[in-house]
Amino acid sequence: MKKPKAPPPQQQQLSLEQALTQAHAHWNAGQTDQAERLCQHVLAIWPGQADACHLMGLMAHAYGNLEVAIDHLKRACQAPRVPAVYLSNLAEMCRQAGRLAEAEAAGRRAVAIDHMLVGAWNNLGIVLQEAGKLEESLTCLEQVVALKPDFAEAQNNLGNTLKRLGRLAEARGRYEIALSLAPTYAEALSNLANLATDMGDPAQGLVLARKALEVNPRLAEAYINAAAAELSRGRDEDALRWIDKLLAFFPQHPGALGVRTVPLRHLERLDEALETARRAVTMAPGNGEALLAMAEVLQALGRTAEALAGYDRAIAAPGLAVEKALVNKAVCLMEAGDKQAAQAGFELALERFPNSVSAWFNLADIVTFKPGDPAIARLEALLGSSVVQAQNDRTALHFALAKAWLDAGDPDRAFRFLHEGNRLKRATFVYDSGETERWVQSIDEAFPAESFTPDRLAEAARLAPEAGPVPVFVVGMPRSGTTLVEQILASHAQIGAAGESTALSRTIERAGPFPALVGALTPGDAATIGRLYLDQVRPLANGRRMLVDKMPSNFLYAGLIVQALPRAKIIHVRRDPLDTCLSCYTKLFTREQQFSYDLTELGRFYRAYEALMAHWRAVLPADRFIEIAYEDLVGDFELQARRLVRFLGLDWDPACAAFHETRRIIRTASLNQVREPIYSRSIGRAQRYAAYLAPLTAALATRGGTVVEANVAETEVAKPAKPAKRAPRRKKDVVA
Secondary structure (H helix, E strand, C coil): CCCCCCCCHHHHCCCHHHHHHHHHHHHHCCCHHHHHHHHHHHHHHCCCCHHHHHHHHHHHHHCCCHHHHHHHHHHHCCCCCCCHHHHHHHHHHHHHCCCHHHHHHHHHHHHHHCCCCHHHHHHHHHHHHHCCCHHHHHHHHHHHHHHCCCCHHHHHHHHHHHHHCCCHHHHHHHHHHHHHHCCCCHHHHHHHHHHHHHCCCHHHHHHHHHHHHHHCCCCHHHHHHHHHHHHHCCCHHHHHHHHHHHHHHCCCCHHHHHHHHHHHHHCCCHHHHHHHHHHHHHHCCCCHHHHHHHHHHHHHCCCHHHHHHHHHHHHHCCCCCHHHHHHHHHHHHHHCCCHHHHHHHHHHHHHHCCCCHHHHHHHHHHCCCCCCCHHHHHHHHHHHCCCCCCHHHHHHHHHHHHHHHHHCCCHHHHHHHHHHHHHHHHCCCCCCHHHHHHHHHHHHHHCCHHHHCHHHHHHHHHHCCCCCCEEEEEECCCCCCHHHHHHHHHCCCCEEEEECCCHHHHHHHHHCCCCHHHHHCCHHHHHHHHHHHHHHHHHHHCCCCEEEECCHHHHHHHHHHHHHCCCCEEEEEECCHHHHHHHHHCCCCCCCCHHHHCHHHHHHHHHHHHHHHHHHHHHCCCCCEEEEEHHHHHHCHHHHHHHHHHHCCCCCCHHHHHHHHCCCCCCCCCCCHHHCCCCCCCCCHHHHHHHHCHHHHHHHECCCCCECCCCCCCCCCCCCCCCCCCCCCCCCCCCC
16 A cells, blocks of 8 residues: 555544544545545554554455455454454455464454354355365354345355255255345356356356356356366366456466366376466465365376375365365375375275265275175265265266176176266267267278378378387277286386377367368378477477377377378277277266267277278288287287387387386376286176176177177276366455
8 A cells, every 4th residue: 555644734633533433434435545544643643443453454455455454454353342343354354365264263253242243154154164164154154144034145155055065956045045136146146157067067057157257257256167167078278268368357366277277287288287386376375275286287297296295285274175185195196006005095085074975986996895895885875865966976976886886796786876877977968979980980081091102101201200209109999908008018118108198189189170181181281290299298208219108099090190100100909899898888987988978879989990990900001000909918918018019119128027017107097907917807807797788789789790899998097076166256244
């Protein structure tokens, strides 16, 4: 604030009471300079006078000087008979600064002094909500609506706490009451958007977020909830645009910065994500969500020790990030190969948060359930309760229970849960099997045999970049053994691993619609695609000669890989069709595999995939493309592993035979399996469950009634993390 001028002589003659009365009048009239001069006049005569300090605090808050405002309010609240409203305002300002312990102490003092002060109960309820003390928050906010039922903001805030408690239907009712009292209440519209996304309707969530922004174009949480809706649909670029719109006018918003790291991670723009996370932590050093965002980026970068330390900081911070930080820390340990510590981490999360679906889901993936295991009964009780209402959570519990009952040897129960879990997931998106099959067929047609004549390949080699690692693409269907092949190769001293990188698909998408772009693609254009891809993945090689990219769906781009990256090698991993498809059907993927949640659609996609692989088999150069059957790899491991290494032009490395001992970060759905020595127990697994797979078998069958030959690959660790979103908007009561 500006340094106040000395009051004129006539003001110096005012009594303190008159000066304070006039100061409030000027403040209420928007005449801040006059109000401030009068307060300074009072404080010069009576240092620490509570009313003047309080008004100075309100003015500092209005100017955006939060720490100065808190300092003034603290002095005001030292008065022996401090009004409750002063303490309530101090609570709200401390909350805004992230100082939740101080906010709670001030809020509790306020309601103790005046049990009927609605604003004090409201502010305390919000503070307790952010501190994760949800039952106490519920009590406070129920007191508010009891005192003032027509208080729209309180109804909205009560809805927020109910939502945090998982009582989604009740939360919706409170938001609707708030809107009935105030039809253009933007915060309630935004919160309904957040709720719709959680309930599995992100399209409606986006509609409601837009409505909130029509009412209040500067409502930060509405932008964040719009981004959450886009993230829920896998639209990372769109989510990023929503967050960047918010940051354009509020560049230091910690919540927006934290959320921005999510699409950046998905898009593999990790350096930018790290810089964004650092900004978030700088703006809110003690904020659990900012600390969580930083740890997630460090985990994505493979900086495991730093990520684990970051999760510990988020766990120690007050607020609502603790549960997710506990679960993510355990996932980080699991990715790093410390299964025992990961299991202990999930169990710790469940000690503190017994209803944590993410903890249950991930724990189910790494333990083997036995008949009569009490954990199964706990999972069923959780699913049967009213505690879990979000559709993503209910879906995850169905998959966890299916895994548990398969382990325990009860396929009837397992497939009841599995079919329902897949049905719930399938209901969240639009997918057209026929359209997908036609698109895959168009890829075949875009790359006829003449696309790979010696002259064309020589021209591609002439234009190709020489620098950088030699890419090795391990492709196929999800769950076919691609992670195993990657782990074998990445154990070699001269081979690095990129994991399931989206760099190739994103580079191609930026060039134009695929495969339509192929018709106009010159050799120079193809070389540019190859160069851009290598620029993105080169750091992941860490100086090694070769780099494995095991994104399974890169089988779609095999023809373009040969044209754009002439040094690249392609390894196609195949597995029995029924085993492959069953394994897909039992997994809730992190990345969208939209074909895998309906048995008929899964079979149809497999047939389209197999037809495309038959085309690649016929037209791609033999020195660039090789196939390996998962069953052969398991049956004669060293022979097949040596064959793969020889195909890459490398000498055998004994470390490849001890692949399960290789310590590196793995983020696929098979991360636990590939840390074990080779085993054959999954071969022919689907035959045991044939009675439950009739639609799949029918879809896989050819006209002659035989089952088509199989191919394939895997995908990311399935963590049912909810789309990142900001805590719902609250009404903030700072009262003059």
